[in-house]
Amino acid sequence: MTATSTPGSLLxxxxxxxxxxxxxxxxxxDIDVRHGEVLGLIGPNGSGKTTFLNVISGxxxxxxxxxxxxxxxxxxxxxxxxxxxxxxxxxxxxxLCLPLSVFDNIALGAQKRLDSGLWQNLVRRxxxxxxxxxxxxxxxxxxxxxxxxxxxxxxxxxxxxxxxDRRRVEICRALIGKPKLVLLDExxxxxTHDETDQVVDEILGIRKxxxxxxxxxxxxxxxxxxxxxxxxxxxxxxKKICEGRFRDxxxxxxxxxxxxxxx
Amino acid sequence: MGVxxxxxxxxxxxxxxxxxxxxxxxxxxxxxNVIKFxxxxxxxxxxxxxxxxxxxxxxxGLSVPSQFIAAFAAAMLLSAVAGAGISHFLxxxxxxxxxxxxxLMTMMVGTVLREAIRLFFxxxxxxxxxxxxxxxxxxxxxxxxxxxxxxxxxxxxxxSIGVVYWIINRTKFGLAMRAVAEDVETARTMGINFARxxxxxxxxxxxxxxxxxxxxxxxxxxxxxxxxxxxxxxxxTAAIVGGLGNIWGAIIGGYLFAGLQTFVVxxxxxxxxxxxxxxxxxxxxxxxxxxxxxxxxxxxxxx
Amino acid sequence: MSKLSxxxxxxxxxxxxxxxxxxxxxxxxxxxxxxxxILGLALAGIAAxxxxxxxxxxxxxxxxxxxENPWLLRGLILIAALAVLFVLRDDNFGLLMxxxxxxxxxxxxxxxxxxxxxxxxxxxxxxxxxxxxxxxxMLGQKGGLPDPLVLISGGLIAVLIGSLLxxxxxxxxxxxxxxxxxxxxxxxxxxxxANELLGGPQGLKIPGINLFGWDxxxxxxxxxxxxxxxxxxxxxxxxxxxxxxxxAGLLDKSWIGVWLDVxxxxxxxxxxxxxxxxxxxxxxxxxxxxxxxxxxxxxAKMTGFIAPSNxxxxxxxxxxxxxxxxxIGNRWGVLPAALIVVLLPEKLQFxxxxxxxxxxxxxxxxxxxxxxxxxxxxxxxxxxxxxx
Numbered sequence: 001m002t003a004t005s006t007p008g009s010l011l012x013x014x015x016x017x018x019x020x021x022x023x024x025x026x027x028x029x030d031i032d033v034r035h036g037e038v039l040g041l042i043g044p045n046g047s048g049k050t051t052f053l054n055v056i057s058g059x060x061x062x063x064x065x066x067x068x069x070x071x072x073x074x075x076x077x078x079x080x081x082x083x084x085x086x087x088x089x090x091x092x093x094x095x096l097c098l099p100l101s102v103f104d105n106i107a108l109g110a111q112k113r114l115d116s117g118l119w120q121n122l123v124r125r126x127x128x129x130x131x132x133x134x135x136x137x138x139x140x141x142x143x144x145x146x147x148x149x150x151x152x153x154x155x156x157x158x159x160x161x162x163x164x165d166r167r168r169v170e171i172c173r174a175l176i177g178k179p180k181l182v183l184l185d186e187x188x189x190x191x192t193h194d195e196t197d198q199v200v201d202e203i204l205g206i207r208k209x210x211x212x213x214x215x216x217x218x219x220x221x222x223x224x225x226x227x228x229x230x231x232x233x234x235x236x237x238x239k240k241i242c243e244g245r246f247r248d249x250x251x252x253x254x255x256x257x258x259x260x261x262x263x
Numbered sequence: 264m265g266v267x268x269x270x271x272x273x274x275x276x277x278x279x280x281x282x283x284x285x286x287x288x289x290x291x292x293x294x295x296n297v298i299k300f301x302x303x304x305x306x307x308x309x310x311x312x313x314x315x316x317x318x319x320x321x322x323x324g325l326s327v328p329s330q331f332i333a334a335f336a337a338a339m340l341l342s343a344v345a346g347a348g349i350s351h352f353l354x355x356x357x358x359x360x361x362x363x364x365x366x367l368m369t370m371m372v373g374t375v376l377r378e379a380i381r382l383f384f385x386x387x388x389x390x391x392x393x394x395x396x397x398x399x400x401x402x403x404x405x406x407x408x409x410x411x412x413x414x415x416x417x418x419x420x421x422x423s424i425g426v427v428y429w430i431i432n433r434t435k436f437g438l439a440m441r442a443v444a445e446d447v448e449t450a451r452t453m454g455i456n457f458a459r460x461x462x463x464x465x466x467x468x469x470x471x472x473x474x475x476x477x478x479x480x481x482x483x484x485x486x487x488x489x490x491x492x493x494x495x496x497x498x499x500t501a502a503i504v505g506g507l508g509n510i511w512g513a514i515i516g517g518y519l520f521a522g523l524q525t526f527v528v529x530x531x532x533x534x535x536x537x538x539x540x541x542x543x544x545x546x547x548x549x550x551x552x553x554x555x556x557x558x559x560x561x562x563x564x565x566x
Numbered sequence: 567m568s569k570l571s572x573x574x575x576x577x578x579x580x581x582x583x584x585x586x587x588x589x590x591x592x593x594x595x596x597x598x599x600x601x602x603x604i605l606g607l608a609l610a611g612i613a614a615x616x617x618x619x620x621x622x623x624x625x626x627x628x629x630x631x632x633x634e635n636p637w638l639l640r641g642l643i644l645i646a647a648l649a650v651l652f653v654l655r656d657d658n659f660g661l662l663m664x665x666x667x668x669x670x671x672x673x674x675x676x677x678x679x680x681x682x683x684x685x686x687x688x689x690x691x692x693x694x695x696x697x698x699x700x701x702x703x704m705l706g707q708k709g710g711l712p713d714p715l716v717l718i719s720g721g722l723i724a725v726l727i728g729s730l731l732x733x734x735x736x737x738x739x740x741x742x743x744x745x746x747x748x749x750x751x752x753x754x755x756x757x758x759x760a761n762e763l764l765g766g767p768q769g770l771k772i773p774g775i776n777l778f779g780w781d782x783x784x785x786x787x788x789x790x791x792x793x794x795x796x797x798x799x800x801x802x803x804x805x806x807x808x809x810x811x812x813x814a815g816l817l818d819k820s821w822i823g824v825w826l827d828v829x830x831x832x833x834x835x836x837x838x839x840x841x842x843x844x845x846x847x848x849x850x851x852x853x854x855x856x857x858x859x860x861x862x863x864x865x866a867k868m869t870g871f872i873a874p875s876n877x878x879x880x881x882x883x884x885x886x887x888x889x890x891x892x893x894i895g896n897r898w899g900v901l902p903a904a905l906i907v908v909l910l911p912e913k914l915q916f917x918x919x920x921x922x923x924x925x926x927x928x929x930x931x932x933x934x935x936x937x938x939x940x941x942x943x944x945x946x947x948x949x950x951x952x953x954x
Contacts, residue, residue: 057838083840097831101945104824112840114821121820122813128820132948157945177839298741353930360937362740363687367890368933370883371926378923492879496752503745536760543749551734554742 009068010035010181010214011056016065018048018055018238025051027238028065033181038207038215040225040246043235044259049218050092052235053183057089058082070180083112086180090170092189092218098159102150102169105158106139109173135176142172145209146202164195168202175206175213184217188224200224222250234258267529268407274525276413276482279420282517283475284498286427286510287468293444293508294464297354298366301373302472303495305349308376309342309473310393310486311384317394331396334480338473345376346469347462355461373495381488390487393480416478423474424514430467431510440464444508493539500546506556515557520546581624582631583642588615590646594653596909597660602916609910625941633947647804651797661796663912665868668803669861671904674888675810675897676857681886682895682943683814683823684850685830686735687744690751691885694855696758696877697724698862703770703872713775717863724859725852735851736844751879758874769873772866775802782867799868806864810857814897817853819948826850827946880922887929893939902940 011033018026026048033039041049054060056067058079066075069085077085088109096105107114114131115121121128136154143151146168158166167187174182187203188196204227207213219225225232226246234242234249236258242249249255284302291299316337320330349372357365381387397412431437439460442450451457479494480486501520505512523542528535549557592612599605619625632639654660673695680686698720705716734746759767775782775798782802786793817823828836829846836843866872888907892899911921932939 059834059838079834079837080840080842083838089838091835095832095835097828097835099831099943099945100824100827101947103948104827104946107821107824108828108835108839108841111821111825116821116825118822121822122816125816132821136948155945155947173839292741298744353934357934357937360933363681363894364890364933364937366741366744367883367887368930371887371929371933374880374883374926375923375930378920378926382919382923493752496748496879500745500749503742507741537756539756540753540760543753547731547734547746547749550742550746551737554737554739556742 008034011067011069011216013052013056013067014065016052016055016067017063018051018060019063025238026055029235029238029240031233031240033214033216034231036212036214037230038217038228040229040232041216041218041235042220042222042225042232042249043241046237047235047258048238049235050185051238053089053185053216053218056082057087057183083177083179086178087183088174088177088179088181089183090167090174090185090187092185094163094166094170096158096166096170096173099157101155101157102143102161103136103139103154105169106142106173106176107135109176110135110138112177138176139172142175143168145206146172163190164199167191167199171203171206175210179213181214181216184215184219186218186220188219188221193223196221196224200227203228222246226250266407268404268409270525270529271407272409272413272417273528274521275417276420276478277524278518278521279417279424280475280479280494280517281497281501281520282424282514283420283471283478284494285501285505285513285517286424287472288498288502289505289508289510289513290431290440290464290468291350292502294440295350295354295358295461296362297358298362298369298499299346299349299354299465299468300366300369300495300499301349301376302346302468303491303493303498304373304376304380305342305345305469305491306472306476306479306494307380307486307488307491308345308476309338309469310476310480310490311380311391312341312473313338313477313480314391314393314486317396321394327396330394334396335474335477338477339470340473342469342473342476343466346472347466350465351462354465373491377488377491384488387488390485393484393486395484397481413482416482420475420478423471427467427471428510428514436460436463440467500543504546504549504557506558509556509558512556512558577631577634578627579631579635579638581627582635582639585619585624585628586639586642586646590650593664593905594650596905596913597654597663598657599913602914605913629944643808651793651800652791655791655793655797658794658796661794661800662868663909665796665799665803666865667904667908668800668807669865669868670885670888670908671900672803672807672810672861673858674885674892674900674904675807675814676854677885677889678895678897678900679814679817679826679857680850680854681889682897683817683826683830684847685826686847686851687740688747688851688854689744689879689882689886690731690747690754691854691858692877692879692881693751693754694724694728694858695862695865695881696754696872696874697727698859698864699866699872699877700758700764700770700862701859702863702866703765703772706772706867707770713777713867716867717775717860720863720866721856721859724855724862728851728855732848732851736847748879751882755874755878758877765873767874769871769875771871774870775799775864775867777802799864803861803864806861811897813853818897818946822846822849823946884925891929891932891939893941893943895943896939896941899939899941 009032013029013031016026016029017024029052041052043049051060055062058077062075066073068074069087072085074082074085114135140151140154143154150165150168153161158169161169171184171187187199191199207215217225217229229246232243232246232249233240234255241258242252242255284306287302288298291297291302313334316333317330320333353368353372354365357368397415399412401408401410431440439450439455442453442455443457443460447457476486479490497520498517501516502513503516504519505514505516520542523545524538527538527541534541595608596605599608654664673691677688677691680688701720701723702716705711705719711719731746731750735743738746758764764770780798782798783795785795786797817826825841825846829841829843833843884907888900888903892903907925911925917924
């Protein structure tokens with residue numbers, strides 16, 4: 001089922017369906033994400049938001065339908081190859097390797113452009129050291145955008161960081177790979193209102209300094225969505241029920257029923 | 264042709280014993296997410312306890328049926344206490360340790376039990392003769408000879424599997440067990456006495472080990488200090504193949520393994536020394552094909 | 567220990583020198599003493615000093631000094647090794663024990679790469695060692711192949727046999743994966759016992775090593791002193807252990823080490839960022855098995871004889887416990903753990919019968935009391951390489 005590529009779209013899904021046994025998690029989803037936009041993906045619990053991210057990033061398989069990234073069909077692409085296509089993501093439940101240092105975690109994001117051959121790593125130590133220094137510099141720069149103090153903790157174990165710092169490290173990990181598309185899965189989860197505001201500012205700041213980054217954000221915090229996103233897509237029971245700017249979507253009767261009708 | 268009957272009987276007996284051991288493994292894993300490798304040696308402990316009970320009742324001049332009952336009672340009691348004790352003092356306190364540490368520890372506990380028996384039981388290094396407590400002799404069906412005691416033991420074994428299955432699926436205690444296996448936190452908030460269910464569950468699993476150990480002794484007429492190790496490996500294998508936490512899987516796994524062994528011995532008698540090799544190779548292939556066991560669920564996660 | 571401190575701030579070196587000297591002295595003492603009472607006292611003394619060192623930061627000080635002065639560390643180890651060899655030069659049994667400890671240590675370094683770095687569970691380490699041993703035995707019987715190649719063949723055959731398990735090892739997780747190697751180890755033993763071609767339960771005899779003309783069965787004469795021929799084996803195993811340590815160290819302090827850790831800790835995150843899980847697991851598995859096979863060949867040729875009973879599940883269990891007791895993932899911890907596990911049962915004659923029982927109890931106690939092992943694994947510090 002080949003889909004025609006809409007100009008200006010970085011990511012497009014057509015008829016995307018995901019079934020878990022008898023459960024229909026995503027139901028014939030058609031979503032377009034334009035180059036350089038920040039798209040919010042919202043909806044009540046269980047509406048399929050995280051499932052959508054998981055399918056795009058290769059963690060789940062699609063049962064039907066297609067996904068195209070920058071014109072390339074990635075429906076059956078493995079998670080590994082997707083990072084080569086310029087996709088990066090964070091996870092809802094923080095997926096940092098806690099015993100490892102901040103540096104190790106962020107370096108993972110740059111994995112695809114690092115030399116991981118045995119010869120380079122075991123024998124050509126000087127070249128490896130140079131590469132490591134370069135990555136450390138980049139990592140420090142990224143962390144610096146959030147918090148100069150965080151940049152100093154580059155070689156601390158990730159477990160020693162607080163929740164909000166861990167989130168920031170995850171975002172840096174996603175960004176160091178210089179991706180085209182970043183998926184942020186509930187970046188404000190587990191944080192206070194003030195911390196969420198901070199994260200919002202930081203995300204906007206990152207976007208500015210990196211220029212032209214396309215982001216999909218899954219969120220429950222409507223304040224964050226309102227401030228950060230250009231457009232929103234609302235899901236309910238795996239189907240798209242509305243899309244548009246947040247302030248338009250927020251007053252849409254179908255959307256209100258989806259949220260409030262759930263008791 | 265007559266040999267087939269013999270093989271069938273042997274296979275059924277083995278399968279029953281393996282199934283009982285595997286059930287223990289799967290119960291322990293289901294309820295506490297732990298592989299209790301000392302299970303086989305708890306079985307041995309039970310068997311030796313049964314032996315001592317027989318000696319004691321015999322020297323007291325009690326009747327053979329009494330000795331028979333004493334053997335089972337002692338074995339099951341001793342195993343239950345040992346199993347519950349190990350769970351309470353060693354496994355529960357360490358339940359948040361890395362699984363590898365836990366696995367290593369239960370293997371070491373098994374070693375302690377095994378060595379203790381070898382060192383401290385009189386003449387422990389050598390196999391001990393287990394007395395004949397069941398009527399000897401048998402009967403012919405066609406050209407096959409069937410031992411009476413074997414048939415009795417197989418029936419008893421299957422009955423005990425049935426009892427355990429019934430306890431797990433039809434009693435309140437079993438419900439509590441399954442609730443804890445499903446989700447510990449929710450079970451606790453539902454008022455299930457975690458501190459009581461866990462040791463009782465381990466006791467239940469260990470009782471079946473004691474039962475199996477006595478059956479083993481009566482069938483083979485001898486027990487030795489090392490019998491638990493191979494039984495543990497096979498029981499563990501059977502539980503894994505069936506899908507950890509799945510009672511039916513454990514039972515089926517046990518009979519499957521026995522079936523594979525019997526097939527080799529029956530079909531290629533010259534290779535009977537290799538029966539375990541064949542069985543394990545097939546098991547490994549099975550596990551490769553179904554990495555989470557025969558009866559387990561498969562998700563749609565690709566990574 | 568601030569990471570912001572400039573590199574020319576001096577870190578005291580004497581803790582490192584003291585640590586190496588103490589280790590050498592402890593090793594020599596334990597090997598030489600025969601008298602059980604004195605041995606007991608020596609053990610207690612050594613243990614007390616170790617506890618005190620750990621308690622008062624001596625271990626950390628030594629570690630820091632070691633990471634800041636790697637060449638000093640290597641020099642000290644070399645001097646200490648030569649000193650120990652000199653003292654033990656005519657203690658045949660002592661030298662044999664030291665060589666055995668080093669063999670176990672090297673195998674366990676390989677096991678560390680598999681389990682500590684990549685997170686694979688391997689309960690068949692002894693089987694892979696045995697594969698190398700039997701390879702050496704068969705090649706020894708056929709004759710013709712020079713010994714260096716025999717040793718390497720031991721490693722290669724072990725890798726080959728290991729590749730049979732690759733598919734199940736890759737597809738299974740956790741306890742299901744443990745079963746694979748467990749079953750393999752048991753099978754290996756049963757197979758060897760039953761197979762007459764490979765000597766059966768009685769085992770096989772094997773000639774000693776002859777490396778490029780260096781005959782291991784003849785004593786060494788240096789500067790007027792005579793070193794028993796077992797010294798040759800200690801030197802060989804020592805060199806191999808050092809090479810294994812260097813390999814593991816380089817792996818750890820490189821991208822490969824990071825990727826292995828990530829694969830071990832979170833396969834989903836690893837995949838999402840492009841790591842090919844299978845490749846890294848196979849790499850770790852292969853390296854570990856190669857080391858095991860080579861050391862198996864060395865062991866076989868050193869003892870001159872192998873039988874299936876040398877490579878049982880119990881032996882694999884011992885190796886796994888060395889890795890865990892030493893502090894899983896920390897290759898330095900393997901050395902003292904191997905020492906204790908191999909040396910003590912041999913030396914403490916009065917507990918010969920009870921050695922397995924006491925050993926098992928000891929492991930249980932340590933798992934409860936000090937679950938991170940003797941030397942816990944430290945956070946990777948690529949500071950030397952990645953200074954801004």
